Amino acid sequence: MREHVLDNVDPRVLGERLQEVRKTRGLTQEDVARELGIARTSITAVEKGERRVQAGELIKLARLYGRQVNELLGQRRTFGNFAVQFRTAVARSGQPQAPAEQAIEEFQKLCEDYLYLEKLCGSSLPHDYPREYGLNGLPPEDAAEDIASAERNRLSLGDGPVLNLRELLENDVGLRIFYPRLPSQIAGMFTFGDVLGGCIAVNSVHPEERRRWSLAHEYGHFLANRYRSEVFVTLAHERIPASERFGSAFAGAFLMPGPGLKRRFNELARWRKGGATVADLCRLAHYYFVSVEALTRRLEGLGLLPIGKWDTLSERGFKVREAQEILQLPPHPAADNLLPTRYQYLAMEAYQKGNLSEGQLARLMRTDRVGVRRLMQSLSCQPHVSRDGDLVSLTPNLSQPLGKLPRAKG
Numbered sequence: 574m575r576e577h578v579l580d581n582v583d584p585r586v587l588g589e590r591l592q593e594v595r596k597t598r599g600l601t602q603e604d605v606a607r608e609l610g611i612a613r614t615s616i617t618a619v620e621k622g623e624r625r626v627q628a629g630e631l632i633k634l635a636r637l638y639g640r641q642v643n644e645l646l647g648q649r650r651t652f653g654n655f656a657v658q659f660r661t662a663v664a665r666s667g668q669p670q671a672p673a674e675q676a677i678e679e680f681q682k683l684c685e686d687y688l689y690l691e692k693l694c695g696s697s698l699p700h701d702y703p704r705e706y707g708l709n710g711l712p713p714e715d716a717a718e719d720i721a722s723a724e725r726n727r728l729s730l731g732d733g734p735v736l737n738l739r740e741l742l743e744n745d746v747g748l749r750i751f752y753p754r755l756p757s758q759i760a761g762m763f764t765f766g767d768v769l770g771g772c773i774a775v776n777s778v779h780p781e782e783r784r785r786w787s788l789a790h791e792y793g794h795f796l797a798n799r800y801r802s803e804v805f806v807t808l809a810h811e812r813i814p815a816s817e818r819f820g821s822a823f824a825g826a827f828l829m830p831g832p833g834l835k836r837r838f839n840e841l842a843r844w845r846k847g848g849a850t851v852a853d854l855c856r857l858a859h860y861y862f863v864s865v866e867a868l869t870r871r872l873e874g875l876g877l878l879p880i881g882k883w884d885t886l887s888e889r890g891f892k893v894r895e896a897q898e899i900l901q902l903p904p905h906p907a908a909d910n911l912l913p914t915r916y917q918y919l920a921m922e923a924y925q926k927g928n929l930s931e932g933q934l935a936r937l938m939r940t941d942r943v944g945v946r947r948l949m950q951s952l953s954c955q956p957h958v959s960r961d962g963d964l965v966s967l968t969p970n971l972s973q974p975l976g977k978l979p980r981a982k983g
Contacts (some may be wrong), residue, residue, distance in 0.1 A: 579631070582646055585622030590645060592620040594638045599674075607635055625703035641936075644685075672756035680762055680774045683751045683912075686937050688769060690919040698771060698915070702725055705799045705892045713815045714874075717822035718831065720796055725830060732833030734861045738785050739908045742773075742792060743915065750788065752777040752909050761787035763794045771795045781907045782864040786824050792824030825871045829861050836932070838877050852892065852900060859902045865893045911939055921949065 618624035755776040829980040858868040870897040871881040
């Protein structure tokens with residue numbers, strides 16, 4: 574890196590940024606000084622803007638902090654106070670602190686990269702956020718029912734299933750949603766900031782039904798606890814916090830709205846003399862794209878099945894996958910891409926404009942150069958991001974209004 578690049582950077586601004594990233598990594602000035610082989614007072618002077626950092630030192634700092642040099646130089650914004658609330662189920666042996674910290678760090682990088690691409694392309698993510706809903710002193714389960722109903726009405730969803738949940742929340746609400754590989758005990762994470770907006774990470778290791786449940790769960794946090802910064806570590810032997818009870822209840826009510834579910838379940842029960850069967854539960858779960866357990870517990874909560882029905886089925890050795898194969902229920906398409914579609918098109922647009930090298934594009938896409946070339950080929954005639962921030966189609970132009978189509982000759 575050439576020295577004159579640093580000459581154009583305000584040392585006070587760079588110093589503040591270096592201090593912010595250092596603290597995010599949990600390092601002391603003494604730790605950094607030891608790694609660089611310089612005095613701690615030199616690190617102090619750099620972070621105060623009283624001493625210019627040398628090019629070699631900045632390269633070492635970038636490597637130590639897990640950042641690119643251009644990030645530290647201010648070509649993208651970093652967020653030291655990255656507030657995440659996430660939930661995890663762990664054994665009694667202890668809390669998974671290291672895996673959780675690594676997951677949060679990767680989540681933060683994904684969010685920062687998304688914002689960086691928007692800056693390069695001059696295209697901000699359109700938001701259609703509702704006001705933050707209040708719980709109004711209601712029990713979490715009752716509040717979840719009310720908020721889920723209000724939100725479905727706002728999004729004009731009716732009382733049917735939401736099969737394209739991720740696309741709905743990305744495109745119609747404006748959330749940043751990532752599906753990284755996380756430690757198995759972490760289901761999802763959520764954070765909100767005035768600059769980043771709402772961001773959700775869902776564990777791609779989990780089955781699709783569980784991913785959808787986790788996504789809806791975190792969406793509930795966004796709706797009701799948007800500015801609340803919390804970390805949840807839920808142990809099996811501890812009482813579930815009220816906020817987590819709300820999140821789970823919201824997921825059930827949003828994915829399986831009570832009126833529609835009651836109507837469909839009662840129709841099944843009327844058709845059979847002995848009432849609904851286990852096969853009906855499997856078909857209904859497939860219809861709503863949720864797990865059979867989630868559906869059964871939802872029916873229990875609505876008073877349509879006796880409490881404990883799912884536990885009884887489990888104790889009797891009921892195998893969901895076997896039942897689904899017998900019933901020949903086709904699998905739903907999985908929405909497990911790490912990166913949002915809009916993120917990918919922004920990255921391609923920035924590369925085509927010459928704002929990114931192939932290597933930078935590969936890093937942003939979390940792949941290698943061969944993977945980038947394959948992706949470029951697959952996206953060559955696909956939608957791109959308009960200046961308004963929306964995804965629009967290029968060729969063929971399937972979004973052209975019918976009234977503007979050319980008239981047939983003859």
